[in-house]
Amino acid sequence: SQQGEEDPQALSIQEGENATMNCSYKTSINNLQWYRQNSGRGLVHLILIRSNEREKHSGRLRVTLDTSKKSSSLLITASRAADTASYFCATDGGSNYKLTFGKGTLLTVNP
Amino acid sequence: DAMVIQNPRYQVTQFGKPVTLSCSQTLNHNVMYWYQQKSSQAPKLLFHYYDKDFNNEADTPDNFQSRRPNTSFCFLDIRSPGLGDAAMYLCATSRDRTTTYEQYFGPGTRLTVT
Numbered sequence: 703s704q705q706g707e708e709d710p711q712a713l714s715i716q717e718g719e720n721a722t723m724n725c726s727y728k729t730s731i732n733n734l735q736w737y738r739q740n741s742g743r744g745l746v747h748l749i750l751i752r753s754n755e756r757e758k759h760s761g762r763l764r765v766t767l768d769t770s771k772k773s774s775s776l777l778i779t780a781s782r783a784a785d786t787a788s789y790f791c792a793t794d795g796g797s798n799y800k801l802t803f804g805k806g807t808l809l810t811v812n813p
Numbered sequence: 814d815a816m817v818i819q820n821p822r823y824q825v826t827q828f829g830k831p832v833t834l835s836c837s838q839t840l841n842h843n844v845m846y847w848y849q850q851k852s853s854q855a856p857k858l859l860f861h862y863y864d865k866d867f868n869n870e871a872d873t874p875d876n877f878q879s880r881r882p883n884t885s886f887c888f889l890d891i892r893s894p895g896l897g898d899a900a901m902y903l904c905a906t907s908r909d910r911t912t913t914y915e916q917y918f919g920p921g922t923r924l925t926v927t
Contacts, residue, residue: 733912744817744903744918745856752913790855794912801912803855 706734706774706791706804714810721778723807725791726771732794734767735801736776739788748776748789781811816840817919819904825925826894834889834922836904842917844910845887847879848903850921856903862887863910891924899926 706727715721725734733752737745751758751767751774758765764777778785788808792801818837826832836845843864848856860869862881876898878890891898901923905916 735912735915737918742901742921742923744819744920745905745916746918747915750913750915797912799910799912800858800861801916802858805853805855 706793706802708789708791708804708807710807711805712808712810714812715781717781717783717811717813719781719811721781721785721809721811723776723789723809725774725776725793725804727774727791727793727795728772729793729795730772731769732796734774734794735792736763736765736774737790737792737803739790739806741787745790778809781809783811783813785809786811817904817906817917819902819919819922821922822920823923823925825927826891827927828896829893832891832894832924834891834902834904834924836887836889836919837885838906838917839885840906840908840917841884842906842908843884844907845881846905846907846916847877847887847889848905850901850903851899859889861910894924894926896926899924 706725709724735750736748739745762779767774788806790806792803846861847859850856859873881887901921903921904919907914
């Protein structure tokens with residue numbers, strides 16, 4: 703399967719701490735995207751990283767990509783209670799038109 | 814400024830009774846997707862429209878159909894819902910079909926089958 707798999711499945715931290723989530727995938731990709739989903743809501747796009755990029759930043763988010771290890775990580779710095787959500791990576795498996803989502807990491811940020 | 818709207822947000826239907834979920838967008842995007850997401854699982858792509866071109870996923874049951882009468886609207890029809898079809902249904906849009914573009918999701922419709 704070309705589905706990404708996030709690790710850990712669940713993560714609980716205190717406000718102000720950093721949160722790191724990892725995504726591993728099996729087939730070569732063109733692009734990898736990260737999304738956030740608040741409980742019972744739709745997904746919100748966070749960041750896209752191309753296969754020829756190694757790192758991208760957006761505000762408090764930092765994404766890295768290691769294509770040799772077929773893995774990506776999402777770092778949220780100085781977390782806030784409002785960051786509590788599920789985080790999904792989505793890969794295209796080289797298809798360039800279809801995203802396949804992982805099962806997600808449930809992040810809980812305690813105030 | 815809602816961009817992808819799904820109605821209704823919650824839908825209860827009876828086993829075997831046809832149901833239609835709707836999605837509309839104000840983004841004028843070419844692509845519209847339907848995903849099924851069961852509790853604590855990954856969103857699973859059912860099908861997508863690229864303009865008027867319908868693209869079904871190989872493992873999407875025949876019970877699921879879709880219509881896109883114009884750019885703005887897309888419907889998901891479940892002809893004979895079973896208990897296993899209870900899920901959150903997510904509509905998403907994208908400017909174009911390549912994965913270099915992000916997808917914009919609606920809030921979802923939670924379907925309950927009794």
